[in-house]
Amino acid sequence: MTLLIMGLMLVVAALAQAMMPGLVVLGQARFPWLLAVTVYYAWNRELHVALVAGFFAGFLQDVLSPFMPLGYSVGCFCATAFAVNAWSRFVDSQDRVALFLTAACVGAVVTLVFFLLLSNHGVLEYRASRLFVKMLGSAVLAGVCSLVANHVLRILDRLAGNAMEGDALEDVF
């Protein structure tokens, strides 16, 4: 059931990410729904579940983006899953402020890593002066998307019997 919900949410997240326009005031950062789903599983589940979510989320982002080399998002999202999962052991997983701040940090760092990877690969012509605004935008949007994804996925998980409210959602995969 977990895999079914994960697959469904990843497809919905990919479609939402493709459809929703980037906000210019936030450096044309897009709503990172795929990253938010990864953060949810890393925040609430065990590492192996988070890694699976991160792998498929990254794969979807890579295949749907015309210039993105295959594997870049996969690597970034798996690293995100690893880092967030490790960090979630030190904070209260029910705390929404902590989730928002963690997702915001992840959004900014992932944007910076993408910038470095893509610039190094020669497929990106992007002024460094705009990078700061984009990182800021990604941080805000990642925080917001993570809160929404966390809320929706928790409800779905509860409906599917994967976890009860207040559970740390461990050992259900």
Place this chain on the structure above:
Amino acid sequence: MNSRHVIWLVVLLALLVVLNLPLPVSLRMKLGARDGFAPYQSIMAALVDRGSQAFRFVASARSATRDRDELATTVAELKQELRHMEAAARENEELRALLGYKQEVRYKLVLCGVISRGDVSGWWQTVRLNRGSLDGIMPDMAVVTDKGLVGKTTEVSQRTTDVVLLTDPTCKVACKFSRTGALGVLRGAGVKTVGDTSLEVLCAPRPFRVDYVAKDQEIQNGDEVFTSGLGGVFPREISIGTVERIGQHSSGLYQCADIVPSADLDSLRYVFVILSSETAAPAAARKTK
């Protein structure tokens, strides 16, 4: 080794495999996945389009009667104008035939709907179209609207085409200024126009810039800019935009100009892909020979 470790190992191996896939294989995977997503993206695009149309319809209900009367008047005027233009076109064709004017360029176009705007990762300014190689589209073809140039095709799957917009810094176009014939290279600035407030405009890119214009060439605000046809991707004489601001490059070696696009890149719904330009000799000209 328990099942968790096996999953870690599988994910790690899969990551290594994905990172080291040969380029043709990874491209085939990407194009296949895009074809799989295309129907859902089309449905989503249609839903969003219908929603915004319904919203606009409700918002404009008050002025609908007045608009209808105005449109009826406009249609009558346009019909009158069309009759004059048909006569002028016939006369033009006869005169061309008399002068032996041989060449008339026509473009073979494919109408495509926009199913997603912007790159999923947010780094490039692209749109995705609902037509692909099955309709004869290939990479590096010009994409236009009735108002002007939009961009060029990049990756083409069987049912989808990705178009990099003119406003993306990676898209460069050889262009010329219509008044003086001065040549330059246009590239996207990658930022949007400020001042507009609608949500749709929030995703709009900014006027692009023409570089490498010779210093001795005169350019003015309001000058029209067209494709020059150099480079082979974009056919010549397609409208790009008008000059908004002129300046010197920081090196002092050439002039540059900011351009406002002719095509409405903020709200693209339908575009044409130029498959090829056909050169046709008018029938009247052949008859006179």
